[in-house]
Amino acid sequence: MSAHISAPAPVSAGSAPVSAGLAARASQVIVGGVNSPVRDFGSVGGTPRFFVKGRGAWVTCADGHDYVDLVAAWGPALLGHAHPDVIAAVQQAAAQGLGFGASHPLEAELAEEITARVPHAERLRFVSTGTEATMTAIRIARAATGRPLIVKFAGHYHGHSDGLLAAAGSGLATLGLPGSAGVTPETAGQTIVLPYNDLGALEEAFASHGDQIATVITEAAACNMGVVPPAAGFTAALTELCHRHGALVISDEVLTGFRSGPAGYWGVEQAATPDLVTFGKVVGGGLPLAAVGGRASLMELLAPMGPVYQGGTLSGNPVAVAAGLATLRGADDAAYARLAAASEQVQAMVSAALTEAGVAHVVQTAGTLFSVFFGRGEVSAAGAGAGAAGEPTLGTAAPVLDYATAQAQHTDRYRAFFTAMLENGVSLPPSPFEAWFVTAAHDEAALAHIRAALPAAAAAAAAVPAL
Numbered sequence: 001m002s003a004h005i006s007a008p009a010p011v012s013a014g015s016a017p018v019s020a021g022l023a024a025r026a027s028q029v030i031v032g033g034v035n036s037p038v039r040d041f042g043s044v045g046g047t048p049r050f051f052v053k054g055r056g057a058w059v060t061c062a063d064g065h066d067y068v069d070l071v072a073a074w075g076p077a078l079l080g081h082a083h084p085d086v087i088a089a090v091q092q093a094a095a096q097g098l099g100f101g102a103s104h105p106l107e108a109e110l111a112e113e114i115t116a117r118v119p120h121a122e123r124l125r126f127v128s129t130g131t132e133a134t135m136t137a138i139r140i141a142r143a144a145t146g147r148p149l150i151v152k153f154a155g156h157y158h159g160h161s162d163g164l165l166a167a168a169g170s171g172l173a174t175l176g177l178p179g180s181a182g183v184t185p186e187t188a189g190q191t192i193v194l195p196y197n198d199l200g201a202l203e204e205a206f207a208s209h210g211d212q213i214a215t216v217i218t219e220a221a222a223c224n225m226g227v228v229p230p231a232a233g234f235t236a237a238l239t240e241l242c243h244r245h246g247a248l249v250i251s252d253e254v255l256t257g258f259r260s261g262p263a264g265y266w267g268v269e270q271a272a273t274p275d276l277v278t279f280g281k282v283v284g285g286g287l288p289l290a291a292v293g294g295r296a297s298l299m300e301l302l303a304p305m306g307p308v309y310q311g312g313t314l315s316g317n318p319v320a321v322a323a324g325l326a327t328l329r330g331a332d333d334a335a336y337a338r339l340a341a342a343s344e345q346v347q348a349m350v351s352a353a354l355t356e357a358g359v360a361h362v363v364q365t366a367g368t369l370f371s372v373f374f375g376r377g378e379v380s381a382a383g384a385g386a387g388a389a390g391e392p393t394l395g396t397a398a399p400v401l402d403y404a405t406a407q408a409q410h411t412d413r414y415r416a417f418f419t420a421m422l423e424n425g426v427s428l429p430p431s432p433f434e435a436w437f438v439t440a441a442h443d444e445a446a447l448a449h450i451r452a453a454l455p456a457a458a459a460a461a462a463a464v465p466a467l
């Protein structure tokens with residue numbers, strides 16, 4: 001950190017009457033005032049901010065306060081908000097027409113860009129959301145194997161299709177929901193939910209139901225209960241076990257894809273190659289676009305080549321494809337280096353501030369993705385050391401390995417920390433069960449702003465009694 005950056009003037013973003021008014025108005029016509037539950041502030045308290053602008057690392061709320069953003073639109077804004085190249089590509093595409101319901105030249109360009117980074121995505125199909133991508137991957141796996149059952153891990157989130165909502169992370173974890181009402185017992189009964197990072201549990205499931213399991217779907221690194229990377233050897237062993245029993249592996253890289261690193265978490269871990277892979281978020285550069293990919297022989301089960309149906313009026317929309325292509329083309333080595341440096345600096349400064357304030361915590365990473373868990377109990381040096389994947393962790397609390405240990409975190413301390421950060425102009429995910437996101441635009445000024453906010457937030461967390 002260069003010494004010439006002076007601390008910014010104190011911000012008071014604590015009061016947001018315009019956002020409060022917008023929330024009240026929205027709640028009259030939009031359920032809960034939000035179009036996705038993770039935007040609600042129920043678990044952290046306070047007024048959800050209505051944002052009107054984003055530039056680089058910064059977002060501006062309707063009250064005119066600026067915040068350094070550590071949400072990045074839940075991942076897509078890899079290059080920062082409103083990156084000039086992405087905006088130009090979107091404007092150029094939009095000027096030609098918003099969509100034709102027919103093929104257009106940019107689709108293959110984006111597919112080639114993806115395949116060049118992730119060669120096991122030999123064939124791709126573009127859809128509009130990560131939910132559709134995982135839903136389609138499962139349909140392909142069931143068709144390929146002729147088997148009904150799927151295995152997922154507790155605390156993993158794969159979108160909101162019926163069969164994947166059991167013990168899901170993200171908004172369900174935040175709200176403390178075990179699953180979703182409206183899912184039939186028949187559908188729920190086809191999903192086996194296992195503890196993450198527990199090879200023994202997986203072996204038992206295959207021993208009992210091996211010839212009925214179509215696929216194991218796993219986040220490449222779990223990021224929807226906070227960041228919990230796979231334990232060393234877990235992904236490789238999972239893949240071997242699946243293949244021994246004739247089941248397929250779906251690696252869900254909707255969140256980690258092109259963000260953990262240039263080739264997603266697969267590129268970071270280099271452990272095993274999945275049969276099918278899903279992408280979203282970064283691949284659409286901030287517009288609705290996602291993808292399912294995999295071995296050609298599996299992907300060609302999709303209509304019109306094969307018997308598995310999948311479609312979409314907006315699939316491969318030219319404006320969304322243009323945004324994704326400009327984002328991936330801008331995500332070069334230099335951008336990933338900036339992303340990694342910003343990620344490491346935020347991790348280090350948060351951990352230092354919490355340690356200074358005596359708040360037990362652990363920072364966990366999956367490539368450039370990370371999150372901070374607030375531990376129970378007082379600070380103990382014993383907790384620091386190795387994380388699940390054996391990599392060193394920052395912090396003073398025990399590593400989080402699975403959903404049970406993620407659920408044991410001190411959520412009230414996160415709430416206090418979150419609120420103080422927001423009041424001091426830093427926007428964090430409004431839940432302790434989410435990853436934190438930096439962008440390649442998080443420069444020295446943005447990092448200095450975070451650093452200035454930290455002492456008050458760490459003190460606020462410390463003021464909440466240990467559990």
Ligand SMILES: Cc1ncc(COP(=O)(O)O)c(C=O)c1O
Binds near residue numbers: 129131132170224253
């Ligand atoms: C790992 C993972 N899979 C799937 C999804 C679903 O994507 P979408 O919200 O675009 O439907 C998400 C979204 O958060 C995700 O993190």
Ligand SMILES: NCC(=O)CCC(=O)O
Binds near residue numbers: 038171224
């Ligand atoms: N990590 C959770 C998400 O990114 C979900 C976003 C949403 O459902 O709105």
